[in-house]
Amino acid sequence: MGTITTTILIPIVGMILLFLVPERYPKAIKWLTIVFTSSAFLASLGVLALFSSNQFNFQMVEAAPWIPAWGIKYKVGIDGISIWLFLMTTLLTLLAAIFSFYIDKRPRIYFAMMLLLEAAMLGVFVSLDLILFYTFFEATLIPMAIMIYVWGGSNRNYAAIKFFIYTFAASIFMLLGMITLAKQHEALTGVMTFDITAIQALVASGEFWQNTGNLQTLIFWAFTVALLVKCPMFPFHTWLPDAHTEAPTAGSVILAGVLLKMGTYGLLRFSLPLFPEATQAAVLPIMTLAVIGIIYGAVVAAVQPDVKKLVAYSSVAHMGFVVFGVFSLNQAGMMGGAYQQLNHGISTGALFLLIGLIYERTHTRAFKDYGGLKAQMPIFSALFLIVMLSSVGLPGMNGFIGEFLALYGGFMTAANGQYGLTLAYPVIAGIGVILAAAYLLHMFRQVFYGPLNPKLARLKDLKPWEIGLVGVFIVFIFWGGIYPNTFLKPMEKSINATRMMAINPAGQRPAWNNPNHEIDAQGNLVNINARTTTGDIDTSAGFEVVAAADYYAQGDSATSIQPKR
């Protein structure tokens, strides 16, 4: 059992143990959760320690048969796109669990759901099998819906079912698309498999979509709509404000920090590499939606009377930047999009946490109940200001790097006249940054300046552990803004490979399961014509290629990568 599987299993074991603790010991339940979420975090640090930035391919791959008759297996691995998301999941869950010491209502199920959610989210980011991915992707629905429904606000039933049905409805068509992919692989090779590396290998050589008509476009949209709903992207975003407003604080942190990223991660992992031609054709409509989402999210956020709703709509705008960057199909833009995923998780997660801290004290989130908080809670105000400015995208903080790179990528693509983009796209998206500053500063003024609302006169400032909690976020805000290379470097090759998988002509695309394919220091693809030879052991890549005959015996495709022992 490898490191990745261990990391996924830790929360599951924790969840099972939680049910053995009687509900009348809430302290024990809470501490047990902390123990398991921190162990998961440590395990994910172990994954980071073993991770190498020198290759684009999946690392620490583990594979085991699951349902061989249907070509489904348990296969996990991690690459530059998923490594930070994997770490962010364990970190944010740990912080959310610490915050949840405030929870008194049925703590056992609450923390069990949180651990289940963590395991499912971790699984999403490392699955290399479509059905395994789908299983984890959908498995996040139930715990999140329960968290919203049981511990949510007044309109929680509506919010929970809306959240559930939106995602479920969109992703079931993605499932049909996945089955079609496996069937197509079967039609070409005689082997039914949901392994994305096997499917992508055929896509890279161009065989996969040969003579399939508009099937590629159809399945691309089945995947992409499901993932855009999760992002969420205008016009599929309407579940998000409801879910965020009703969810408990920890739920909001996880929802904003990690769950939304499953959508954009899926775009990078599936939409781009598996449907290259369809991706290029879809750049214009998706960029249009992204730009609309950026402006729309900002404008709607500006008129919200509720702090949490404002941040929720700002998420729509921020995730618009992520999609904007990814679909610029430009190295800088895609790096920016991928990086912005992390920034959004940190900044918005921190904002929700701060709102939760104040909500625990005042039990209101409406602007009209606040005012003049700066004098009353100076530390809270300072922390809030830092986090908010990171969300605005102030230079020196992480948000700036991501948004700048995404806009730059979009600008370059438009300047080159690729995919029918015009300069209007980056320009309008840029206005979104200004709008973000406008509505966030407006919020800050309403909450923290002006005359002190008399009802707030007895508020106490943050306790040390609360400061520490927010402090973790702030460390990452400055780290990511001042020295982003720590985070950008490991992503670089994987992003570059994904970009080439999407834009290169057939036969010139890198393939995940060909260990000879590498990207050199200049970002060029080398050894593209090297064929995988059976039984060949490629020591430099850290993988060995299993002989085709062995793999056929396992009901798999011609070649596949196994972790080297």
Added chain:
Amino acid sequence: MIQIPTIDWGVLMPTIIVFVTGIIGLLVEMFRPKQNNNLIVGLSLAGLTAAFVLLLGQLGAEPTTTIANMVFRDQLAVLLQLVMLGATALCFLFSEGYLRQRRIAFGEFYPLALWSLGGAMIMVGTQNLLMLFVGLEVLSIALYCLSGMARGDQRSEESALKYFLLGAFASAFLLYGIAFIYGASGTLDLEGFKIALYATDSTFVMAVFAIALMLVGLGFKAALVPFHQWTPDVYQGAPTNVTAFMSIISKVAAMGALIRVLTAADALQNFWFPALTGIAIATMTVGNLVALVQKDVKRALGYSSVAHAGYLLVGILAHLKMPVEIPLASVIFYFVTYTAMTIGAFAMISITAKDGKEGTRTQDLNGMWRKAPYAAGVLFICLVSLIGVPPTGGFFGKLAIFNDALAAGLPVLAITLAINSVISTFYYWQIAKAAFVDDEPALQTDFAHLNPGLKLTGAICVIGVLGIAFMASPLINSGSTAGRDTMSVIQLEPDVQDTPAIAVPIPTEVNQEVR
């Protein structure tokens, strides 16, 4: 001199055990201590286990017929019989507690249910239409009695009467169809019918008519739209354990018989395939849409079972379209998961019965989460599985059916199924929500105590629902020959239509004697 046909007792034994256990149960009932059915339950479970173990031994065995072609044993028959035996055992486990709470602890429940099961086992284990009819009647008549078991409860009486009248009508249709088949082919044997269909086309109109009539009869039992009208009333009125029992047994038996009849009639596929496609779409859609507005849990689950019959029909149609490439493994898999999740849900709902009263409106579940967390948890997991969310069995069942439907080139059915899964979310959510609600006053003052039998049923169902993804491979492998061996008995190609029927070897007694 009349030749006595050879009898393969091994093939018959599971069915015989089930019937005999029923008879012994009835005898015990006469001498039992007052209102104490424990001995009968124990006996019945022992009988079911014995039959189950015997059948397990027959998995993978060669297809065979016995008693002059009257009984047919193939992989499909064995698997379906196993599913039904398991389902009956699960129902029996929680029945006793429920019946006592409802104050209808009649010992006759167990024998009647066993005979009903026996009828169903005959139905899926034969190629002879007369046997099929006998099986169906044994199944049905016992079920009519069972649904009226709550004497004095008007809804139960209504359900029995309604089921009986409509059921008798449907049986008449089936019988009429059988008569037409006899008229068309001169045989009651489905294989003979198949040969006759290929051999000549003079019987064509009669055969089409026969299939249409049989579809009505079997469609009624399987609750396919538009023959489903009885389902909600009967499901609501019958005691909950009977509802759970018949939602599985009746459906499995009717679907099994449908597969056999349609496999035999594959020469007429051009006629029944479009009709069944329409029926499948209607069944899924009507079942789910009408379930949305139900205020009663059992009624909603009744419509849900209509919808699931539609899902199953999609899998069956995919198999019938490409019988060799697509085995019935998915359908069997779906039956197993459907059994676990449906019985689990009904069993947990049965705790609303206490001290002779029972409330099954949706609000009656309010507060279940606090008062009976175990039951609420099991109910929740079963509902999630009914929606089809991974990693529950319901998801993998749907995945299998999607798989088959797309492989058979039936994307319209697959997309309809997908849309229906989404629609179904609403009413399952309503039920789950009712159990977890805590800001509305609970109508039900208290729930029945969870007896060990009920807990065990819940545990088995949850293990089945959550664990099936990890135990799927053996099930799929054993299901992968189901439906194929029926074909292997007669290798008929469309181009051998001119071959006289007599030339086709039918391996029956000849093989038996050789052994």
